[in-house]
Amino acid sequence: MAQTAHVMIVPYPSQGHVRPLLKLAFQIVDHGIKVTFVNTKSVQERLVTSSMIKEKIEGENRGIIFATVPDLWKPEGAPGERVSSMMKVMPGYLEDLIKKERFGCVIADGSLGWILEVAERNGIKHVGFFPLAVGSVALTTHIPELFKTEIVGTNGNMVETGEVIKLSLDIPPWKMTEVTWTFPGDTSSQGTQKMIFDICLSLQKTVDHEKWIICNTCYEIETPACNLIPKMLPIGPLITRDCYEESAGAGSFWPEDTSSLRWLDKKLPGSVVYIAFGSIAVVSQDQFNELALGLELSQRPFLWVVRPNRASGKIAKYPEGFLERVADLGKIIEWAPQEKVLAHPSVVCFISHCGWNSTMEGLTMGVPFLCWPSFGDQYHNQSYISDIWKIGLKLNPDQNVKLKKIVQESVMKGGSSYTNFETFINYLKQSCMS
Incomplete structure (x- = not known):
């Protein structure tokens, strides 16, 4: 009897990251692949307040298993505390999950590249997912070059006031107040901007290391940026297929007022x-x-x-x-x-x-x-x-x-994202057989 492919998905614990990855999970199980979706305990509790998610957790759940890891940070704590705590806590819990289940692949948020390292350490294939525009991802891959040309300092600030960053003629340039890691009002070198900048540095490592990078976009609207990252596989837009019908959108942290x-x-x-x-x-x-x-x-x-x-x-x-x-x-x-x-x-x-x-x-x-x-x-x-x-x-x-x-x-049969997603699904199905 053929073995069913089993995928672990791990999002960063905020709605803008959980929501698209949960949509991806529902689409993956529609193709006969089992998914374990790993949330922090507080995120899972918030998802259960959504009638749709509660139905899928407590009902047949379409092949998705929801697993949780504890929150070891204060809810009111700074984002940096959350990232630091996750790096300390999650690897051990993921290692335990991996020992209990036979996973063919781990899909993790690109900002959590160390989770992909856990997968590699255990001989499991791994894929990075980015809930950002490909242009923003491409910017992070150019940070080392920005260091060399002394456009950006190690804290993420522009060295020259008024300088802009251009990756190509067809991608909008970035002013210092518009870069991915900017956080208005934060001037401390150890503050939120520095923390986000350090995460952006880790994204570059993830892009370099992974065989596959998937992104919630389609090739036609970000062609120049996609061409800068050949391993990028655009599979979006990740839209709830029945958004015109009865069920609520996946991944809401608050009850939706219908x-x-x-x-x-x-x-x-x-x-x-x-x-x-x-x-x-x-x-x-x-x-x-x-x-x-x-x-x-x-x-x-x-x-x-x-x-x-x-x-x-x-x-x-x-x-x-x-x-x-x-x-x-x-x-x-x-x-x-x-x-x-x-x-x-x-x-x-x-x-x-x-x-x-x-x-x-x-x-x-x-x-x-x-x-x-x-x-x-x-x-x-x-x-x-x-x-x-x-x-x-x-x-x-x-x-x-x-x-x-x-x-x-792009997401209809024969479209670019549809074709990319089919390619990715075939990869997942084969991953547990090799």
Whole structure:
């Protein structure tokens, strides 16, 4: 009897990383491959609050086994503490899992390259996954060259003020305030920016070491960047296949408010502004007030996702009388079934932080953007949206429809991402037989 291929998947424990890897897991099991998905305990508890994930964990779960490792850091701790604790704790737990199960391959978030080293140490094939634009990944592979040319220092800062980084004529350049590791307001050499920069350095090692690198994009929209990394296998966009139907999107850390869809059903086609800034990005209270008053003055119907910690990490306070004045105009919720919202005919534009998952979802649904990046790769994603694809800010509606068609066709039979994914699935099936 033929052995069923078994794959371990390990994401970095934040929604922007868990969400695309969980979507990938569901697509892999659809091809008859068993998946063990490894979360930290706190992440797993948050996923169970989602009705879809709970159903798949407690029901037949379509071949996915959810395993957990303990959290040994404080929830309010700095990102650096999380990375450091994971490096100390997870290898031992993964080694134990590997001894109990026969895995053919480990797929790990590219920022967790040391997990791939655990796989290699145990004779298991391994693949890196990047939830970023390929352009952002390509930038990290050029960091050693930036050191040599003295454009960037060891703490990630530009040596020369006003310097820009260009990888090719066809990829938007990076200003210092727009590089992947930038963190506005962080000036300490040992602060968050330095920690993110060190992770970017590790990404370069992962890209160099791995036979396969898979990414949530399609070749047609990032051709120049993909050509810089020949081993890159674009398999995106990773979109929930039934986003137009009943089940919620995979990997949400907050319960999705489906009443927003019933509210949208009552609105005219192409009339609603959708505002969402992802799971991490925050604005100041002043910016929050300006956005609220701007939405009110526009007199356009709006659906606004406001996390409890939206304004500078604290509970947002609305301008006096705002909620009463817009009661008939807009709807404010804590979390949305975003793919379904973007696919809804009533939505006319997307005010976004330009995280890569949101960027791919907006592209796939053909919704134009108004960009509000906050940190990291979001600035470069904005450059793609506004300067390369021209589907945000200065909108070209015809080009928007064209890109929607391109990314949707890439995941259909015969498309580039479809073909790449089939190649990858065949690799996974063979991995446990060799």
